[in-house]
Amino acid sequence: MIRVRNLESGYGALRVLKGVSLHVDKGEIVTIIGANGAGKSTLLKTLASIVRPRSGTILLNRAPVVRSSAETIVAMGCSLVPEGRHVFGAMTVVENLALGAYIQYKRGKKYEIEEDLPYVFSIFPTLLARKTQLAGTLSGGEQQMLAMARALMARPGLLMLDEPSMGLAPLMVKELFSVVRRLRDEGKTILLVEQNAKAALGVADRGYVLETGRIVLEGASRELLDNKDVQRAYLGKEYRKINE
Amino acid sequence: MKRYISILSLAAVVAVIQLGSTLCGREYYLTQLTMAAYYSLVAVGLCMLMGYAGQISLGHAAFFAIGGYTTAVLTTMNLQAHTSSRIVSLLVQCGLAKPGTDLYGVAQLSLSPWIALGGAGIITVVIAIIIGIPVLKLKGHYLAMATLGFGIIVYRITLGTGLFGQADGISGVPQFTIVPGIAIGGGFANKVINYYIAWVMVICGMLLLLNLIDSRVGRALKSIHGSEEAASAIGIHIPRYKLMVFIISALFASLAGVCLTHYNGGIGPSEAGVMKSVRYVAIVAVGGMANLWGTLIMSVLLNYLSLRGYFGSYDDAVFGAILIGIMLFAPDGIIKTIRTKVEARVKVKVRE
Amino acid sequence: CAKKPAPQQVVKIGALFSVTGPASFLGAPEAKTVQMLVDQINMAGGVKGAKLEAVIKDTKGDPENAISFAKQLIEEEKVFAIIGPSTSGETMKIKNLCEEAKVLLVSCAAAEVIVNPLAKYVFKVPQKDSQAAIKIFETMKKMGISKIGVVSSNTGFGNAGKEQLEKLAPENSITILISEVYDKTATDLTGVLAKLKSKKVQAVVNWSIEPAQAIVAKNMKQLKMGVPLFQSHGFGNIRYVKEAGEAGEGIIFPCGRLLVADLLPADHPQKSVLTKYKTDYEAKYQEDVSTFGGHAYDALMVLVKSMETAGLDKEQVRMALENLKGFAGTGGVFNFSADDHNGLGLDAFEMLTVKDGKFALLEQK
Amino acid sequence: MALLEVNNLSKFFGGLKAVSAVSFDVPQGNIKAIIGPNGAGKTTLFNLIAGSIRPDCGSVRFKNSSIFGLPPYRIAQRGILRTFQNIKLFPNLSVLENVMAGMHVKGRAGLAAGMLRLPQARAEEAFISEKAHEMLAFFNIGELAKRNAAHLSFGQQRAVEFARALASGPALLLLDEPAAGLNTQETAQLASQIAHIRGKGVTILIVEHDMSLIMDISDEIVVVSSGQKIAEGKPSDIQRNADVVRVYLGEE
């Protein structure tokens, strides 16, 4: 689905990604874990063409997309749910969702959109109740749901989620991961960035560990879960010790 | 320390320019530099308000005009007819009103500019408070609109009121004697001294503002710019600080108005016009918003070139083009952009 | 008594006009006129063998620019004299400067304060507002009008006119029922004209120089006011007549003779001057002359005339200018004197009217 | 003696009861947690206590005096500092200045003192800057001091905000989801930082969805749902409370 080789990216003088290579196959859930500031969000933003890469190649469905604009990436079936929600604050929930389906509208697929609305409401029932509320006044968790729902409205083949569980209640987190699984079962490919490494590796097929802009480890989720370094750094085996 | 070095270098540059121009027999350049200095006083005050505290004011020319018109009205008022009145004779006794004759030999008894200066200060503060309290509650375009509106009202009043000379403005404003021998006035003989008066004011103003931005109050102002919600959550009384900086920048503008009016010997309504306000805002933006030095340099440069009429009838067009150019290619202001470019180059050199 | 000047000596004449900005309709034709005249004079061998050079500065109508430029002209350019500025506000700001520097200033602005109090070095060429007002009142009396409404723009010109009208009305047994000032950028004046209409005025006087003059005319017709409209001498621009279109018909206003040059009898002292200026200007710039351009003509020509009689000494020229008599300019026949630095009399004005979209002399019964 | 007493506090947004009649106490020196589903009204509750929005009714008492309806800056001056769920740093200031700004209420220097750089103001400035460096060191972000606060990663911004809130030495700290966006190790670090702060006598009220953190550090937990308090008690009790499991934790 997506194939990245030697990607370099950053902001101004700051180099954030220093030669990242990875790939996501169709129908997989792949997760990227890493510390704060490692460059996870930057990686996803670069893949979505929000940030321009300095060098390296990105192949989306075998087509190079390094110079494409963010819209074309979306049109190619690759949606990003950005960190920090970014809902259209001054618009209602329904209007937000309608805009999520912008690509579909442009393709004249009105019928599908009508199906999609009940579908996302069935995944996120809270949103149904807040249909006409302005998105800016939703609670943090509700906004997160809206952001995901909006991305789903574009019927993406590849969904990139940047810390989707941030700010969600435990029940919702569980719900969210089951949604992620459900989406995979429906044939979607998912690239997941998470701080909650345990949960992320729990749903993912494979994982990458990103440290200061470089992939330092990759493998099947199981392997990573068992890896000593990963355990120490991200899974919190030491958590007790610190508190004792 | 750094700040004192830069202030001292500014003072040195000021002196060098004067000596240079005198030696070359081109003292007349000082006239426009003096006027530009006063306009710069407005610009740096506005820079504090806009760049640091984040409150746009599209009506700042109004404060300049308030200062200028106050002093113009008070000092051109001929009290000759009222010499019998108690207050007037008291004023004369205190030396606050001086008899004299004007250019045409008409006997004059006019108020001392010191009274006018005090009056201008008080009026400015009062108006800044009256306007500032409600206006500073507004944000964004609404604030822009409200300040613009205030500017228009002042402009209209100067245009429509007989006391202010309507479209002709006020002329024949006497010079402002600070101490005997040193006076703000436009006579051809006083060029050098006036140049120094103006620049001493700018240097003092800069020093005060530079100190301010690195102080506790300055930080509070900057944090209001950053996020009002967070600022009040750490205990900053936002309305108070906003009003404070509004008054300060109004006073800077008003003081400049008073001085330039004496220097020019008059004032007209164009000083209160919307285009003037826009010009000040633009200068601050071109200087790099939160950048006092950038604002000062751009202000002196642009005002100087414009006052010398280098661009003729294309003056406004050139001004517009500079604005667009800088906003497009050097949005952090020309000074900062050049500096980062140079620094980057130096770094590359060092690495090699 | 003048020394023989060295050949090809250059005499700089400073000119301050608001070529752009809100008063550009004054400054633009003035600047063009000066440019044209200087070229003509130099072609013809200059003044007393010296070449003229016009240093034209665009003040944009701002007094602070006028001050800055005036100082530049005086100190740097060391000009022989200054003509302009276009507006009274600017002129008043530099009046003292010129007086102090002893540089001749021949203003193209109308306000009376420019020459009253009298400053030694300051002259002006446009006609006096008071004389225009008197002319209007005289015409009104002939037409049997006694109750009028006045509207004026909030510029120096408008205010000065308004003042004169109000001052002179009682002497001429005319009552001003209502007097209103509008903004020079006004876009519609039906509101204020309705107020006038309700006062049942017998005529309306509009005193301004701005394009709003045409708006007043249009709005009066739209309101079906049915009373005559008098304008000031600021109406002296065929443009405004075109703007007003059908609404312009019948407007009455006092004006110099420039606009009706072809209608003057051949023996009129101004006839040749006027037709020459008019044809030259129109040929050179492909646009109609206006009286404002004429002011610049007069300002420059009275100077040149004085220089021709007195040579190239500033003080001598000033004296000559003060004694200049019978000089036919576009604004009238100038007779300066030591205590009249304007030099125009009531006869400078002619009452004009608009007929079939053209200016015509008003036929008075 | 409770440091903060909240009684019957309510807030309505149009027809929506965001917070309705919530009461609880926060004893001096305790860590109290508020948990609840998304949209339960936790942030709103924080906003009410900190004065960002005006309560409709009820009472809030801090150190035995009412702070009901006071503007936020007054509340901050009394010693209640907060962090925001959607981080709100001063993007135009450096990291160090952000923290120094946090000590605003500690300073005295006024306008004139600042403009003239009087000795008193200078001394104060030196003190504040030293203190801010200490704060940054405590949160392990000392090397970011000169960086612009806007150009930090999410986790780094969290730390700066925390440092800013703590800098002025508040009596009560309100933390709104401080662990959101942190990984497990960082969360553990956060837990120890919070414990350390409490050790210095700061009382803490915390909203968080990370159950392991909450269960670990808090003395008592308040559970809200749909604006109402549905349970309050020790962490172990809350974990077993059937209502809480149903609306919030979910079955294992």
Next chain:
Amino acid sequence: MLEQTVQYILSGLTIGSIYAIAAIGYNIIYNATGIINFAQGEFIMVGAMTAITLSAFLPLPLAILFAVIITALLGALIEICCIRWLDRPSVLRMIIITIGLSILIREAALHIWDEKVRSLRFFTGNEVSSVSVFGAHISPQVLWVLGICALIVVLLNVFFKYTLTGRSIRACSSDKMAASLCGINTRNMVTLSFMLSGAIGALAGCVISPITQTQYDCGTHLAIKGFAVAVFGGLGNSMAAVAAGLIVGLLETFSITVMPLAYTDAISIAILLLVLFFRPSGLFGNREAGRLKEF
């Protein structure tokens, strides 16, 4: 007396409709980019000037049509040259750029068309024709202005509320990154909105030109009043802009009855300010939405 009052109302409507139609243009770009385009007044001027020039060779409707198209293209050109390629510009930067543009366009117009005043032909009738209502009179052109104003507002409302393109434009102003993540070509949306406001500005310029006359610098005055009216109504809402425009027009006219005309502007703006203090989001603005939009 009645006639008098009606006349004032009609005059108020005349001025108000001019302000209203000037204000509408602001809202479009505001909706798309969240900024105020201070060159809006110049669109009005350029539209009118172009139409006047063209009307010498073309029939009036065609001249207006071409003027509208040309001004729309000018809008697009401006966007493409000065705004499109900026990387996340701050609002203030955009404001300054548009101020710069307005100055440049104005000066260019001065050198293209000189400083003289011109005006377009009346659409129906001429300078002296008027329609009478209860004995009061109004120029038929005012009816044109009101009619076109209403038409534009209705069309715009439909456009922004119900069409996908309209919604996308609004989305762009709310969050550009999110909008492009929805697949919206944000750049094109901004270009489109500049074209749209250029076109509307030009149309406004043409229809008011017979009443107000057109000069190279007439844009500034209209821009200020239009901006004031747009803010007064509540930014982004064209219907409110029209209502606010008419209110301001009536206010100004009626203030003439009690105050000297010279202060009309000051009075109407002072009242606007008062309203703003009590309703900081404008007369008809949505407070909630106002708070969520950032400067």
